[in-house]
Amino acid sequence: MSSGRHGTRNKALGNSRSTVLNIGEEFGFALQQIVQEMLMAKTCYMCDSKRTSYEHVPPKCLFPEQKDLPDGVDLRKDLITVPSCDVHNSKKSEDDEYILYVLLMNISNNDVAKNHFLTKLMRAIERNPSLFNKFIRRREPVVAHDTVRDEFQETMAVQIDYKRFCSSMEHMARALHFHHFKRKWSGSVSVYPDFLLSMHPVSARKTNEKIEKMAKAASFMFDGIECHGKNPDVFEYQVADGSNGVDKSMRLHFFGGARVTLFFNKQG
Ligand SMILES: [Zn+2]
Numbered sequence: 001m002s003s004g005r006h007g008t009r010n011k012a013l014g015n016s017r018s019t020v021l022n023i024g025e026e027f028g029f030a031l032q033q034i035v036q037e038m039l040m041a042k043t044c045y046m047c048d049s050k051r052t053s054y055e056h057v058p059p060k061c062l063f064p065e066q067k068d069l070p071d072g073v074d075l076r077k078d079l080i081t082v083p084s085c086d087v088h089n090s091k092k093s094e095d096d097e098y099i100l101y102v103l104l105m106n107i108s109n110n111d112v113a114k115n116h117f118l119t120k121l122m123r124a125i126e127r128n129p130s131l132f133n134k135f136i137r138r139r140e141p142v143v144a145h146d147t148v149r150d151e152f153q154e155t156m157a158v159q160i161d162y163k164r165f166c167s168s169m170e171h172m173a174r175a176l177h178f179h180h181f182k183r184k185w186s187g188s189v190s191v192y193p194d195f196l197l198s199m200h201p202v203s204a205r206k207t208n209e210k211i212e213k214m215a216k217a218a219s220f221m222f223d224g225i226e227c228h229g230k231n232p233d234v235f236e237y238q239v240a241d242g243s244n245g246v247d248k249s250m251r252l253h254f255f256g257g258a259r260v261t262l263f264f265n266k267q268g
Pocket of ligand 1: 044045046047048049084085086087088
């Protein structure tokens with residue numbers, strides 16, 4: 001370790017000196033963890049490749065810029081980042097925009113989401129209308145019940161690429177796991193969004209009943225658990241650490257209305 005007045009002299013090593021510290025089991029464990037975290041920070045959160053950049057989780061585009069907000073409001077405080085390789089960062093940019101569309105289209109979102117839609121999203125659509133046109137290609141008019149305000153609204157439902165959404169959420173889950181637990185997650189992840197409903201002519205009712213049940217169970221399970229995240233109007237998350245033999249899980253809250261529950265499955 002280091003040399004000093006209290007170092008023990010080892011004659012076999014000539015003039016070199018070493019100090020044997022009795023650091024105790026607890027401190028030794030903490031030290032081991034620090035070393036491991038330093039090594040971890042040098043590789044990507046998804047794979048073992050070298051870190052080449054830091055990636056925002058959730059994507060930075062979800063958080064409104066100051067120019068689109070009233071004076072003094074900052075919704076980009078202490079954004080979470082994780083180390084990432086080129087492959088797992090660069091290929092995500094279109095997915096990030098897609099996720100933004102899906103999350104902002106949720107009817108029970110807060111006013112931050114609505115403002116974000118009218119500013120940032122409208123600019124993005126003007127710049128590159130093709131992605132948005134693709135996004136709304138399969139749409140139909142619906143009457144939706146806003147349960148928060150207890151109002152009925154004429155709006156439209158858009159059929160989304162559910163696999164793409166869940167795959168992005170899975171990446172987010174692994175990144176948040178890395179951030180929160182300082183460890184990579186190598187098992188599988190199950191994704192349950194509360195706010196994406198089925199419009200299937202035959203199976204919609206059954207599917208939506210399941211989604212509603214799952215949402216109620218998740219709300220109950222996470223009730224009263226601490227929320228993390230410095231910009232809760234945009235994003236915050238809760239963690240159930242998997243004690244009592246239950247899988248570790250997280251509940252993500254976007255714009256006060258769009259919720260996603262994640263299970264980190266021990267098997268598989
Ligand atoms: Zn990677």
